[in-house]
Every structure is written in structure tokens, then in C-alpha cells.
Amino acid sequence: MLGVGAYRTRNRPARSEVLPVPIGQMTWTLTDHQGRLVRPSDWAGRPVMVFFGFTWCPDVCPTTLSDISLWLEELGADADRLIVALISVDPERDTPDVLAGYVSNFDPRIIGLTGPADEVAQAAADFRATYRRVDKEGGDYTMDHTAGVFLFHPDGRFASIIDFHEDRRFAVPKLRRTLS
Amino acid sequence: MKHFLLATTLIFSAPAAMACETVTIGDLTVEHAWSKATIGAGRPGVFYVEIKNSGTTDDALVGITTPAAGMPMLHETVVQDGIASMPHAMSVPVPAGQSVQLAPGGYHGMLMELTTALKEGDSFPVTLSFEKSGEVTVNVDVLSLRAEGPDCADAGQ
Ligand SMILES: [Cu+2]
Numbered sequence: 316m317l318g319v320g321a322y323r324t325r326n327r328p329a330r331s332e333v334l335p336v337p338i339g340q341m342t343w344t345l346t347d348h349q350g351r352l353v354r355p356s357d358w359a360g361r362p363v364m365v366f367f368g369f370t371w372c373p374d375v376c377p378t379t380l381s382d383i384s385l386w387l388e389e390l391g392a393d394a395d396r397l398i399v400a401l402i403s404v405d406p407e408r409d410t411p412d413v414l415a416g417y418v419s420n421f422d423p424r425i426i427g428l429t430g431p432a433d434e435v436a437q438a439a440a441d442f443r444a445t446y447r448r449v450d451k452e453g454g455d456y457t458m459d460h461t462a463g464v465f466l467f468h469p470d471g472r473f474a475s476i477i478d479f480h481e482d483r484r485f486a487v488p489k490l491r492r493t494l495s
Numbered sequence: 496m497k498h499f500l501l502a503t504t505l506i507f508s509a510p511a512a513m514a515c516e517t518v519t520i521g522d523l524t525v526e527h528a529w530s531k532a533t534i535g536a537g538r539p540g541v542f543y544v545e546i547k548n549s550g551t552t553d554d555a556l557v558g559i560t561t562p563a564a565g566m567p568m569l570h571e572t573v574v575q576d577g578i579a580s581m582p583h584a585m586s587v588p589v590p591a592g593q594s595v596q597l598a599p600g601g602y603h604g605m606l607m608e609l610t611t612a613l614k615e616g617d618s619f620p621v622t623l624s625f626e627k628s629g630e631v632t633v634n635v636d637v638l639s640l641r642a643e644g645p646d647c648a649d650a651g652q
Contacts, residue, residue, distance in 0.1 A: 370534070373541040373606075374572050375579045377531060378599040381641045416534050420640040445578060455607070462579035479574050479600065 335442045338363055338471035343438035345402065348414035348427035353400075355441075355471075362474075362494050363398045363467040367444045367460045369405035370417040375462055375479065376401075377420075382483060383464065384422035389487050393494060394424065396469075402438055403429040404446035404460045466493040515647035520631035522550025523589065525623060528635040529645045530606070532615045540564060540613045542604030542621055542635060543644070547594045555626040556587040556595075561635075563619040565608030572600050581605070586626065599643065613637045 341355040366383065368376035380401065387394045401418065403409035406429045409417075414427030429435070439446060444461035451457065462479035466489065474493040477486050517526040524547040533540050540563070548554055559567045569584040587602050589595050597603050604621065606613075613619075617637040624630050636645060 371538050373531065373533075373539045374570070374581060374599060374603050377640050378643075381643055384641060449580070457581070459578055459580040461577050462574050463577050476577075478577070479579060 333443050335444075335465055335467075335473045337473065338467050340471075341438070341441040343430075343434050343441060345428040345430040345434055345438060346411050347400075348411050348418055348429075350411045353426075353428060358398050359471065360469055361396050361398050362469050363400070363465075363471075364490070364493075365400050365402060365442060365465045365467075367402050367404050367439065367442070367446060367462075369403050369458050369460070370409050370413055371405060371457065379462070379464065379479065380418075380421045380425065382486070383425060386483075386487050386490055387422045387424055390490060390494075393491070397424070397490075397494060399425045401425060401427050402435065402442075403427065404435060404439070404458050406430060406432055406435050466490065468493060515645060516634055518631050518633050520625070521628040522552070523548055523554065523625060523628050523631070525631055525633050527645050527647060528621065528633045529642070530613055530619075530635050530637045531642060532637055532640050533609060533613045534640075536609040536612045538609075540606035540609050542567070542606055543597045543599065544604075544621075544623070544633065544635075545594060545596050545598075546589050546623075548589045548591055551591050552627060553591050554589045554628055556589060556623055557585075557626050558624040559604045559621050560624070561606065561619060561621040563610055563613070563621075563635075564606035565610065566606075567621070568605045568607065569602065570605040571602050589625070615639045 338355050338358050344352060344354050347353050366379055409429045414429055418425050418427045442465055446458055446460035449457050449459055463476040465476055466474040468474050475489055477489060517524060526545050528544040530540055530542050561567050569587060570581040571584040572581045615637055618634050620632050621635050622630050622632045
């Protein structure tokens, strides 16, 4: 996997000037891959890991979810209290059913979240994440989106971001610090 | 329907060892070609490979074709200011004496308009076009959506 590291380090790290707001101050309402409504208050008292993506994404998203799955396996039962969510930036195509088929390929603790465009926009605003639609020839489109993984402490405070290019050796220790 | 039947006969089940096959053209060695399973044929597939240039002349991968996709393209995943995008790559440099990888998070073949869903365990051919060395075809092994690369005994990675 040396090549992956080599390619990832070519990219510039994330530099967000504004930090995500605490989970308790977020105002979005989304639907999970099993059709249940989820609000930030449902996550009170639990550590949180959130990633923005979409299921039509062939490279960044499955790679991140594979990485997350490996981290969760390494943490084992320690990560059972951790909320792990993929928030779709492509709700037009990512219905709860579509998300269900997708997340079933990864660690079962990962949930998929989607919803109306304005709720997804609210979630992105709360996390200080960005995304934009990129139209391609023939009516098809793809999405550019924030690639980092957001971590929050059990009390809802923002902890840190695991950048996409970041050496994965640092991910699990970062996660452990978030869990406690 | 004729088109569909043609497509299904070109994608066949093969042992997992396929990804470990090595093909050469001129000074180039092409190996560890793999892809990820897709959910249906509507989503794009992906193509990863490793190319070694043992010669003294720079070369470049300028295109890919495959019966598995109507619109295969070279892309590069770029993360800038934390935002991931994947612009079209006109070519992938393969400098003299160096190795280049199309790998998760970097350069990749983007297989748009799949003729059929890619299933774990399947295999399909991809023809790589090099600026100087010409064309060479390699068999691509479809791994799971979760896979991070082929498991080759001689992988050396
Ligand atoms: Cu791509």
C-alpha cells in the first residue's frame, strides 16, 4: 500500500478556517438507511465519526469506508458506542434503500444518512463541509465534496479531522482519544 | 439485446490469481490490475494497475479501452483544501526507470457506462495505450467493494 501513501501525500491537507459546531448545536434532520429519522440530539453522550460522500463515487468513498471499517475492526468493542455515519451529498440518487445496499458492504456499525436537499445542506453547514455538483457530458454528474472524516467527543465537542491523505497509523490513536 | 449479450460473454468468472498476471510491452511491465465490484451497472466502475518502466525513455499512459464500459477514462483524485474532486487526466506519466500506480486516492481508470455490473470474482480485459510503447491488454480482476488491492504472493508492496 506504499503507493497509496505516496499519492495521498501529493495532495494538500485540509485547512478549514471555521470549526464544525458542537453536535448539540446542529439543527439538521436526516433519514438513515433503514428509513428512521435521525437528529443530532439522538447522538447525545456518544462519540461521533462523520464522513460526507455519495454512493456513485468509485474511488474516494469506498476507500474511506474501507479505511473506516479497518479502524473499527482494530478498535473492536471499544468502538461499539461510536456513531459512524456517511452523510450523502447526493440525496437525489442516494435514497435510504440505495444507501442500505451500499453500507452493507462495509462494517455494520456504519450508517448511511440522506434527506431533502435543504437538510443535507444544513448538515454540511453545521459540519463546515462543502460539496458541489459537477455536470458531465450526457446528463451524468459527479460530486466534489469534503473528504475528511470528522470526529466528535461524547459531549458533542468537535475533536479533530482525519484527512483523506493522512497516514492511517495516526487514525486509530486519534479515534481512541475521541472515544474517552 | 445483441450488445448486451456481447458484453456478458466478454466478462467471465476467473480465479482470483488473474490480478497477479504480468504483461509486458517494450520496456513496460503492467501488473496487479484490479477493480471493485459495483452495485448495478448504473454506477461507474474503477480500474487500478501498476506500471513499471525499466527503460531509459519516458513514456505515458494516454488512454484505456475495455469492452466492459462504454466510456472509460483516466482520472486523478485530487484533494485540495480538504475537498476531493477527480478531474480527467489527459495522461499518466510513466518516467524512465520508475513505477507508477493507478491506486485508490490517486490516478484511476474511471469506467463509465458499464455494460454490466462488475461482480466480485469476475474478470475483464482492459487495453492500455501508451504514448511510445503502444497498446497492451491486461486482465482485470474484480475484487469486493471493500478491497484495498489484490493479494499477490509476489506483490512486493
Ligand atoms: Cu474518477
